[in-house]
Amino acid sequence: MLYVETHGIRIPALGFGTFRLDGRSAERMVAYALEIGYRHIDTAQMYGNEAEVGAAIASSGVPREEIWLTTKIWPDSFRHGDLQRAAGQSVHRLRTEPDLLLLHWPNPDVPLRETMRALNEAKRQGLTRHIGISNCPSALIRESVALSEEPLLVDQVEYQPYLSQRAVLEELRRNGMALTAYSPVAQGKVFSDRTLTRIGERHGKNPGQVALRWLIQQDGVSAIPRSSRDAHAKANLDIFDFALSAAEMAEIFALARPDGRLVNPAGFAPNWDR
Numbered sequence: 001m002l003y004v005e006t007h008g009i010r011i012p013a014l015g016f017g018t019f020r021l022d023g024r025s026a027e028r029m030v031a032y033a034l035e036i037g038y039r040h041i042d043t044a045q046m047y048g049n050e051a052e053v054g055a056a057i058a059s060s061g062v063p064r065e066e067i068w069l070t071t072k073i074w075p076d077s078f079r080h081g082d083l084q085r086a087a088g089q090s091v092h093r094l095r096t097e098p099d100l101l102l103l104h105w106p107n108p109d110v111p112l113r114e115t116m117r118a119l120n121e122a123k124r125q126g127l128t129r130h131i132g133i134s135n136c137p138s139a140l141i142r143e144s145v146a147l148s149e150e151p152l153l154v155d156q157v158e159y160q161p162y163l164s165q166r167a168v169l170e171e172l173r174r175n176g177m178a179l180t181a182y183s184p185v186a187q188g189k190v191f192s193d194r195t196l197t198r199i200g201e202r203h204g205k206n207p208g209q210v211a212l213r214w215l216i217q218q219d220g221v222s223a224i225p226r227s228s229r230d231a232h233a234k235a236n237l238d239i240f241d242f243a244l245s246a247a248e249m250a251e252i253f254a255l256a257r258p259d260g261r262l263v264n265p266a267g268f269a270p271n272w273d274r
C-alpha cells in the first residue's frame with residue numbers, strides 16, 4: 001500500500017467507496033474489502049450506511065488504528081450546533097470516531113465562517129481526528145483554509161481521466177493538502193476506453209487498474225473506487241505491482257475534456273474551476 005502524506009498525516013492511497021451500497025451490501029463489501037487488504041473506507045451520512053460500515057469495521061478483527069475511516073456531513077447540518085450534533089450521530093452509528101470528517105458539498109446559505117468554526121470545534125471535542133472539505137473548487141479551498149484554525153487535510157472531488165483537476169491540485173499543493181479522487185473509474189466508463197485498454201495490455205492490467213494507478217501515481221492523490229462485486233474490489237486493489245511511464249501518464253492526462261465531469265448536481269454544485 002502506498003500512502004499520501006498531508007500535514008504530517010498518512011492516508012492509504014487507495015480506499016473503498018460505499019456510495020449507493022445499501023446497508024446490507026455495504027456491510028458485506030466493507031467486511032470483504034478489509035479482509036483483502038483495504039485500509040481506507042469512505043462513507044457519508046447521506047449514504048445511509050454508516051451503521052453497517054461501523055459494524056463491518058467492528059467485527060473485522062483489523063485493529064481500529066490500522067483503518068482510515070472518512071465520513072461526511074450533509075449541508076443541511078452546517079449551522080453551528082447542528083454540525084456538532086450531526087458529527088456526534090455519525091460517531092454513534094460508526095461506533096468509532098472517524099479519522100476524517102468532511103463537509104460533503106458547499107452550502108452558500110450558511111456562512112462558511114460559521115461552518116468552519118463548528119467543524120473546528122467538532123475536532124477539538126474529539127468527534128473526529130481530522131477535518132477536511134469536499135467538492136470545493138480552488139476559490140473555496142482558499143476561503144476554507146483561511147477560515148480554519150485546524151489543518152484541512154483533503155478536498156474530496158471527482159477526479160478521473162476525462163476530468164482535469166489541475167487548478168484544484170495546484171491550490172491544494174500550495175496549501176499542503178491532498179486530493180481524494182471520487183468516481184475514479186468514471187463510474188465504470190473507463191472500462192471501455194481504448195487508450196487505457198492499450199496501456200493496460202502492456203502491463204497485464206485492465207483499464208480501471210490503469211486509471212487508478214494514474215491517480216495514485218500523482219503527488220498527493222488518493223482514490224476511492226466503489227464496487228458491489230468481490231472480484232472488482234479485488235482487482236481495484238491490485239495496482240501496486242506496476243508503474244506507468246511518464247509518457248503513459250501524459251497520454252492519460254490528454255484524455256481530459258471540457259464535458260468530462262460526471263457529478264454536477266443542479267441546485268448545489270458550486271462554480272467549478274474551468
Ligand SMILES: NC(=O)c1ccc[n+]([C@@H]2O[C@H](COP(=O)([O-])OP(=O)(O)OC[C@H]3O[C@@H](n4cnc5c(N)ncnc54)[C@H](OP(=O)(O)O)[C@@H]3O)[C@@H](O)[C@H]2O)c1
Pocket residue numbers: 016017018019020042043104134135156157181182183184185186187188191208224225226227228229231232233235236263
Ligand atoms: N464527495 C462526494 O460528493 C462523492 C460523490 C461521489 C462519490 N463519492 C465517493 O467516491 C466513491 C466512488 O465513486 P463512485 O461510486 O461515484 O464511482 P466509481 O468508483 O468511479 O465507479 C463505480 C462503478 O464502477 C464499477 N466498477 C468498479 N470497479 C470495477 C471493476 N474493477 N470492473 C468493472 N466495473 C467496476 C462499479 O460497478 P460494480 O459494482 O458492478 O463493480 C460501479 O458501477 C463513492 O462510492 C463514494 O464513496 C463521493
